[in-house]
Each structure stands twice: as C-alpha cells, then as structure tokens.
Amino acid sequence: MDRRYPRIRFQKKLDELKNKVDKMGQATLKAYREAFSTFIDYDAELVKNVLEINKKVHGMGYQIEHDAMSIIAAEQPVAGDLRFIEASIKVSAHLKRITGLAANIAEVARHVKDEELPERPMFDLQRMADIVDGMVSKSLAAFLAKNMNVARELHRDDDKVDDLFDHALKAITKSMFQDKESISYLIYLLFLARFLERIADRAENIGDRTIFMITCEKRDHTNGKILGK
C-alpha cells in the first residue's frame, strides 16, 4: 500500500491548462497596458494591436474551455483537481471580459487624442489605472499560485478603485460645467473611468474564484457570511 502513482499524463494536462491560463493572463495584461497607454498618448498601431490581442484572447478562452471539458470527460477529476479545472473556466471568462474592456478603452482613445485633458480627473484616472494594473497582475498570480492572501488583497484594492472612481466622476463633471464645449470629449473620460472600474471588479472576481477554489467557500465580503452552503 501507499505506493504512489502520480498520474503523469493527467498531471501534464493540468499543467498545460494552467500554462494556457497564464498565457491568456499575460496577453490580457499586455492588452490592458497598451490600451491605457494609447489613451494617454495616442498610437493608432497600438490600438490595432490591442484589438488583435482581444481577438486572440477570445480564441484562447475557447481553447481553455475545450481543454477543460476534455479533461473532465477523459479523467473524471474530483476534489482539488476538479475545483482547479472549474476555476480555470471561470477565470478565463473574466480574462476575456477584461481584455474586451481594454479593447473598449483603446477604441475610445481616438476621441480624446487631440484634446487638452484636465489635470485633476487625469490624476485620479492615472492612479486608478495603476491600481487596476496591479490588481490584474495580482489576480492572475493569486490564481496560478493558489495564494489566498494575495487574493484577499484584491478586496481592499477594489475599494480604493471605487473611491477614485467617485473622485474622478466629480472632477470630470466639474470640468464639464467649467467648459461646456469640452463635454463632447470629456464624456470619453467618463467611459474610461467606468471601464477601469469594471476591470477592477473582474480582477476582484478572479480573486474570489481563487478563494473558492482553495476553500470551497464563497463569502459575502461586506459581512463575511458564507454564501451558498
């Protein structure tokens, strides 16, 4: 007894799935960084590139779903393996959405490319973007390393993003009142703020999914209560 059979082929399939999520995450992060960068300093080539990555990431997402279903059908995984596979499907869906939001940022960038943007909301948006960048990296790292502590940090980060979102909205509307002519392009700063806030939510979702994968518990983090058990 106690002889160990490591299920080499099965383990290899799980490692491959993990690598694919990692690659998809890196592509998502690249799309996000390039999208924000082109919003600040417009570059038509970069916009094209982000849209290309978005398309590629969609394909990667379907491949992950396909691989996950094949593993379930062939290996009938249980326990931690099953939870990892289920989480991979969910995480890839969040990554797909984050890349889609990055593509939205890139698409609206051309509307502000020749405009003088007001300092105050841009300061808040830049800070938001930095935190969101960290959140996307952290969420991916937490999932791949099954790290609960890093996953939990995402709740605090998301609160910071929400506060900055409120500040940015106030600053943008203030600028709109000061110069009504600017409304036609400042509206796109509102879109940017909204897209960043949505990306932060998705990164937080990946953190929650990571915690669920590890503990099999979903908590309402406003009151700490366990849901759905």
Place this chain on the structure above:
Amino acid sequence: MEYRIEVENLNVYFDELHILKDVSLKIPKNAVTSLIGPSGCGKSTFIRTLNRMNDLISTFKLEGNVLLDGGDIYNPKVDVVDLRKKVGMVFQKPNPFPKSIFDNVAYGLRVHGINDEDILDQKVEESLKSAALWDEVENILEKSAMGLSGGQQQRLCIARTIAVEPEVILMDEPCSALDPISTTKIEDLIHKLKNDFTIIIVTHNMQQATRVSKHTAFFLNGEIVESGLTNRIFIEPEDKRTEDYITGRFG
C-alpha cells in the same frame, strides 16, 4: 438522522494480522453508503463483518461492537441465519445457483419455510420486478439462470437477496464484472432500492460512489481516514490522504 447500523471501535484480526483498526462508523437508514479505498485496506472485511461472513474463517477474531437497530449482532444469542436474512449480500461476481430463474429467487424463501406456491409466485414476481428484471425473464422463469447475461445474473442475485426482505443489502463491487449498460441498470436499481433498504456498497469506481451514494467512508490500511457526505468528500475532502486517493495520486 436515523442509523441502521452502528459500528463502534471495531478491531478485526486474522491470526496475528490486524485487519481493521478501531473502526467506528454509523450507517444511515434508507440511504446508500459507499466504502472506498485501495485493495487490501479492509473494506470487504468490514462489510463481511456486518453479516458475520467472517465467522466462517477459523482465525477470525473481533473486538468492539456491531449494532443492527441497536442490537449487538455478535451476541451469542443471535441466530446467524436470521441475521443474514436481515443483512443480505450481493457479490462481485454474479453467483446464481445452477437452478431455474424461479428457483434462484425462491431459494431463500423456501429456506425460511415458505412453501406455499401462490405466495412463492407472488414474491418471486415482486422481487424480480423490484430488481428490474421481470420484463426480461417473465416468460423464461423455468429456464436455467446460468443462461442469463452477466448483468441479468447480477440483477437476479439482487432479486434473490431482496426476496427475503432484508433490512440491509451489502454489495461488494457489484458492477466490477459488468459492462457499462448493465452497470447503469444496477446503479438505477440501487437508487430505487434505497427507498426500502439500507445499502452499503464497496466500489473501486470513484464516479460510481459519487453517482449512487449519499455517504462515503474512505478506508486506508484498516482505518477509516474520513467519512461523511459523498458530495463533500469528492469536492472538498478534509484529509490529504483522501484527496490523494480519490484524485488517483496513489492506490
């Protein structure tokens, strides 16, 4: 929760070999409980302890309590034939008697003194219907059971077991010699039978355990490492050894 069987601090020895070590387990009434674990971990010894099949082995020694409906089945006053009527068993390999289909099912009833032909006819039909075999054999009841397929033979053995109206049915890998379709039929049957009987099934098929049972106990080296709701054990096992076994990391 109501329990049909309660096993307390059970130790089983064959000569010097300590096979079951301080095993305690409660088996809920009218539910299916799966016993899983690698070969040689004591699962079969455990279920054979529940209807005193191990008594037939001269070197068998037991300590602890095995209670059926609160009564100790190892009490010297217990009639073993009567106990085995209450705790029936289905084996890994279908083992019909070399008799007709009818006589196989009627066998236990006759042993227990039922010889009235009308009653026998009625009980045989009821049992074969319960075992989901009646439609396939109603016109060939007098033919030899040995001519049935493996899956049919196993359902016949189940019909033979339930004919004497046991309280508990022990199943020792009942599908391991069957093809997938016959396996599905037996699993559907287990789902149906749990309404009337308490079922304990030993299985090496993890997916079968998740499909048929509400409760699962994981045996390793003669001990129960973990037991509880099947869903919990297969999604979030508490013990690393359980996780390693059910995910196929050792076995």
